[in-house]
Amino acid sequence: MYIETLEQIRKMIKEDGLVAGDKLPSERELSERLKVGRSSVREALRALEFLGLIETRRGEGTYIKEVGNHRLIDLLGMFILQDERAKEDLAETKWLIERLCLQLACQRWTEQEFAHLEKMIRQKTIDYELFCKWVTAAAQNYLLERIWRVLHDFFQTIHGIVSFPDDFYEQMLKAFAKRDVAAVIKLWEAATQNPLSKER
Amino acid sequence: MYIETLEQIRKMIKEDGLVAGDKLPSERELSERLKVGRSSVREALRALEFLGLIETRRGEGTYIKEVGNHRLIDLLGMFILQDERAKEDLAETKWLIERLCLQLACQRWTEQEFAHLEKMIRQKTIDYELFCKWVTAAAQNYLLERIWRVLHDFFQTIHGIVSFPDDFYEQMLKAFAKRDVAAVIKLWEAATQNPLSKER
DNA sequence: TTCCTTCACTGGTCTGACCACCTAATGTTT
DNA sequence: AAACATTAGGTGGTCAGACCAGTGAAGGAA
Numbered sequence: 001m002y003i004e005t006l007e008q009i010r011k012m013i014k015e016d017g018l019v020a021g022d023k024l025p026s027e028r029e030l031s032e033r034l035k036v037g038r039s040s041v042r043e044a045l046r047a048l049e050f051l052g053l054i055e056t057r058r059g060e061g062t063y064i065k066e067v068g069n070h071r072l073i074d075l076l077g078m079f080i081l082q083d084e085r086a087k088e089d090l091a092e093t094k095w096l097i098e099r100l101c102l103q104l105a106c107q108r109w110t111e112q113e114f115a116h117l118e119k120m121i122r123q124k125t126i127d128y129e130l131f132c133k134w135v136t137a138a139a140q141n142y143l144l145e146r147i148w149r150v151l152h153d154f155f156q157t158i159h160g161i162v163s164f165p166d167d168f169y170e171q172m173l174k175a176f177a178k179r180d181v182a183a184v185i186k187l188w189e190a191a192t193q194n195p196l197s198k199e200r
Numbered sequence: 201m202y203i204e205t206l207e208q209i210r211k212m213i214k215e216d217g218l219v220a221g222d223k224l225p226s227e228r229e230l231s232e233r234l235k236v237g238r239s240s241v242r243e244a245l246r247a248l249e250f251l252g253l254i255e256t257r258r259g260e261g262t263y264i265k266e267v268g269n270h271r272l273i274d275l276l277g278m279f280i281l282q283d284e285r286a287k288e289d290l291a292e293t294k295w296l297i298e299r300l301c302l303q304l305a306c307q308r309w310t311e312q313e314f315a316h317l318e319k320m321i322r323q324k325t326i327d328y329e330l331f332c333k334w335v336t337a338a339a340q341n342y343l344l345e346r347i348w349r350v351l352h353d354f355f356q357t358i359h360g361i362v363s364f365p366d367d368f369y370e371q372m373l374k375a376f377a378k379r380d381v382a383a384v385i386k387l388w389e390a391a392t393q394n395p396l397s398k399e400r
Numbered sequence: 401t402t403c404c405t406t407c408a409c410t411g412g413t414c415t416g417a418c419c420a421c422c423t424a425a426t427g428t429t430t
Numbered sequence: 431a432a433a434c435a436t437t438a439g440g441t442g443g444t445c446a447g448a449c450c451a452g453t454g455a456a457g458g459a460a
Contacts, residue, residue: 001443026410037445039239042411043246050250058411059453089343096344100296143289144296147347201412226441237414242442258442259421403460410453419444427436 001036005044008034013064024054024062087158094151095192098132101148102188104139106181113138114176121169128162131169164191201236205244208234213264224254224262287358294351295392298332301348302388305338306381313338314376321369328362331369364391 009030018024027045031038045062048054056062109117117134120126132152136145168191175183209230218224227245231238245262248254256262309317317334320326332352336345368391375383 028410031445037443039242039446040444042239043243045411046243046246047250050247056411057453059409059451061410061453086342089341092341093343093347096300100300141289141292142286143293147293228441231414239415240413245442256442257422259440260423261441401460403458405456405458407456408454411451413448413450415446415448417445417447420442422441423439425436425438427434429434430432 002040002043002047005034005036005040006047009044009048018064020064022064024064026061090151090154090158094148094155095194097144097148097151098135099185099188101132101136101139101141101144102184103181104141104144105135105137106176106179106184108140109138109176117176118173121173124166126169128164131164131172202240202243202247205234205236205240206247209244209248218264220264222264224264226261290351290354290358294348294355295394297344297348297351298335299385299388301332301336301339301341301344302384303381304341304344305335306376306379306384308340309338309376317376318373321373324366326369328364331364331372 009024012018012033013024024030024045025033027038027041030041034041045054045056049056053065054062055065113134117126117138120130120134129152132148136148139145168187171187172184175187209224212218212233213224224230224245225233227238227241230241230245234241245254245256249256253265254262255265313334317326317338320330320334329352332348336348339345368387371387372384375387
């Protein structure tokens with residue numbers, strides 16, 4: 001039932017042309033318009049909140065969001081990441097996805113994106129997370145970007161923060177400039193602890 | 201508040217030593233034990249259901265699960281996979297993950313797993329999905345296996361079923377036997393439409 | 401104008417009530 | 431005694447109504 005409610009809310013959003021930042025009708029009004037109880041509306045909205053698609057503010061209302069899976073991530077992590085093996089899988093998967101995105105980004109970066117990376121490196125505002133964000137964005141695949149984001153959030157809550165030596169970024173920039181995939185990968189594998197080397 | 205309830209339910213599961221398949225106390229009993237309203241308990245349980253961690257059966261009760269994100273997947277897909285671009289990203293990501301798993305599987309398959317693959321090919325019971333399932337399992341990374349499963353489910357609802365020529369599996373088996381990663385990838389790229397070839 | 405009170409509205413929670421459904425104990429028939 | 435049918439209690443699903451605790455804007459007081 002709340003699945004159906006969910007579908008109707010989706011329709012309503014589409015028909016009314018609501019976009020990120022807009023306010024949804026109140027729970028009571030939705031309940032009335034959709035001819036279902038307020039509890040059913042609430043369950044549907046809670047679902048959307050989980051997916052990071054809406055944000056509810058007590059006393060104000062419900063607003064459409066566009067990004068952010070944090071809540072979902074925290075909860076999943078709380079229940080799933082309990083054994084050691086899962087953590088190893090996480091580290092390995094994250095590393096593999098990052099290498100994958102590096103290859104794609106090396107082939108696909110645009111002039112604008114390259115300039116942005118160069119600027120960050122010149123101004124020394126770059127760090128591990130910013131670099132990876134740039135890479136996954138430059139890979140031009142939004143789905144991969146989301147997947148990395150999730151893996152990264154998980155990883156950070158478990159392991160904390162990673163960093164690279166300063167000259168790593170300089171060299172990376174040169175390799176990117178030439179779109180030299182082999183050089184990029186070589187630099188990456190040298191700077192990171194390849195989780196694949198571990199015996200399983 | 202329901203976050204807190206969630207945490208308490210998690211504790212309860214842990215303390216009572218409940219495992220997959222076990223039955224949770226009823227909503228009314230949880231409501232009483234945790235000193236919160238039944239609606240709050242329901243919201244917490246709904247959250248767990250989303251995460252694929254429990255299963256509720258009307259008239260029976262609530263049971264602990266261990267796998268399966270189906271509901272979450274369906275919902276996310278309903279809201280996110282609306283535009284053409286997202287579908288392309290999906291196809292590309294799925295292809296990349298499969299190639300990644302092929303490489304890992306080629307290095308990591310066990311004797312037992314190899315025998316299983318050989319048997320399926322000899323008996324001609326193999327198909328695209330079974331092959332990919334085998335590959336992602338042989339890659340020995342449960343997280344990647346889950347991610348592939350998700351991508352595959354999405355993909356299938358959009359595009360339908362894929363298949364390979366019969367001799368593909370025979371040749372793949374030979375390459376796997378020699379743990380020849382290059383040959384495996386070559387076969388794979390020849391048999392599939394490389395989504396990377398498309399201009400973005 | 402500026403400040404403050406007030407009030408309508410919102411999400412958050414609780415309660416009690418049905419409904420549809422399942423299971424298992426109970427009773428009935430053969 | 432065995433097979434079947436009935437019933438009663440428990441469970442999740444849904445709803446309506448109530449109250450609480452915040453928010454923000456309208457309206458009044460300084």
